[in-house]
Amino acid sequence: MVAVQRWLILLVMGILSLVWMPSVALAQANNYAPPLSFSNAELRGRDFRGQNLQAAEFSNANLSEADFTGADARGAIFSASVARETNFHGVDFSTGMLDSSNFTGADFSDALLIDTIMLRSTFDDADITGADFSGALLDGVQFRNLCAIASGTNPQTGVATRDSLGCR
Numbered sequence: 210m211v212a213v214q215r216w217l218i219l220l221v222m223g224i225l226s227l228v229w230m231p232s233v234a235l236a237q238a239n240n241y242a243p244p245l246s247f248s249n250a251e252l253r254g255r256d257f258r259g260q261n262l263q264a265a266e267f268s269n270a271n272l273s274e275a276d277f278t279g280a281d282a283r284g285a286i287f288s289a290s291v292a293r294e295t296n297f298h299g300v301d302f303s304t305g306m307l308d309s310s311n312f313t314g315a316d317f318s319d320a321l322l323i324d325t326i327m328l329r330s331t332f333d334d335a336d337i338t339g340a341d342f343s344g345a346l347l348d349g350v351q352f353r354n355l356c357a358i359a360s361g362t363n364p365q366t367g368v369a370t371r372d373s374l375g376c377r
Contacts, residue, residue, distance in 0.1 A: 244263075244264040244265055244266060245262060245264075245265040245266070246265070246266045246268075247265065247266065247267045247268075247270050248266060248267075248268040248269060248270065249268070249269050249270065250267075250270045250271070251270075251271050252267075252270055252271060252272050252275055253271050253272070253273050253274055253275065254273075254274045254275060254276075255272070255275045255276075256275070256276050257275060257276060257277045257280050258276050258277065258278045258279060258280065259278070259279045259280060260277075260280050260281070261280075261281050262277075262280050262281060262282045262285050263281055263282070263283050263284055263285065264283075264284040264285060264286075265282065265285045265286070266285070266286045266288075267285065267286065267287045267288070267290050268286065268287075268288045268289060268290065269288070269289045269290060270287075270290045270291075271290070271291050272287075272290055272291065272292040272295050273291055273292060273293040273294060273295060274293070274294050274295060275292065275295050275296070276295075276296045277295065277296060277297050277298075277300050278296050278297075278298045278299060278300070279298070279299045279300065280297075280300050280301075281300075281301050282300050282301060282302050282305060283301050283302070283303045283304055283305065284303075284304050284305050285302065285305045285306075286305065286306045286308070287305070287306065287307045287308070287310050288306065288308045288309055288310065289308070289309045289310060290310045290311070291310070291311045292310060292311065292312050292315055293311060293312070293313045293314055293315070294313075294314040294315065295312070295315045295316070296315070296316045297315055297316055297317050297320050298316050298317075298318050298319060298320070299318075299319045299320060300317075300320045300321070301320070301321040302320060302321060302322045302323075302325050303321050303322070303323040303324055303325065304323070304324045304325065305322075305325045305326075306325065306326040306327075307322075307325060307326070307327045307330050308326065308327075308328050308329060308330065309328070309329040309330060310330045310331070311330070311331045312330060312331060312332050312335055313331055313332070313333045313334055313335070314333070314334045314335065315332070315335045315336075316335070316336045317332075317335055317336060317337045317340045318336050318337070318338045318339050318340065318361070319338070319339040319340065319361075319363060319364055319365075320337075320340045320341070321340075321341050321363065321365065321366070322340060322341065322342045322345050323341055323342075323343045323344055323345070323366075324343070324344040324345065325342075325345045325346070326345075326346045327345055327346060327347050327348075327351065328346065328347070328348055329348060330351065332351060332354065332355060333354070335358075337355060337358060337359060337370060338360050338361040338370065339360075339361035339362055339363050339364060339370060340361075340363065340370050340373070341363035341365070341366045341368045341370070341373045342355070342370070342373040342374045343366070343368055343373045345373075345374075347374075352374065352375075355374055356371065356374055356376035356377075359371040359374055359376055
């Protein structure tokens with residue numbers, strides 16, 4: 210009798226899970242939004258101020274003179290893009306990737322670049338005042354060039370730019 214009761218309870222639980230679980234999975238699927246993709250896009254001068262750009266992809270895009278002030282770009286990928294004279298003031302790039310891109314003259318003041326991969330990119334004449342590079346992965350040349358101009362303290366984290374880069 211006890212075995213029959215256990216079997217019946219397991220059967221009812223199994224049926225309920227089959228009925229209930231697909232609705233949960235469907236609800237989660239309906240809430241899924243794929244990451245934004247701006248691959249091969251002409252975005253010169255575009256206004257991205259304050260936008261949610263989490264996990265967005267900017268591959269082979271022209272972002273020169275665009276304004277990203279205060280945008281949330283955590284986990285975003287900027288690869289083989291041109292962002293000359295672009296305003297990234299206060300942008301959160303944490304855990305993102307800035308790879309093989311040209312950021313000449315860009316404003317990274319007060320930006321968060323925590324745990325960001327930043328390889329093979331150019332930051333000539335960039336403003337990095339108050340930027341936090343804690344845990345960022347940089348090329349040796351980038352490291353030396355950025356340490357030469359590093360100053361200020363990030364207003365959100367309280368970390369000095371030179372300290373976040375590990376400059377001597």
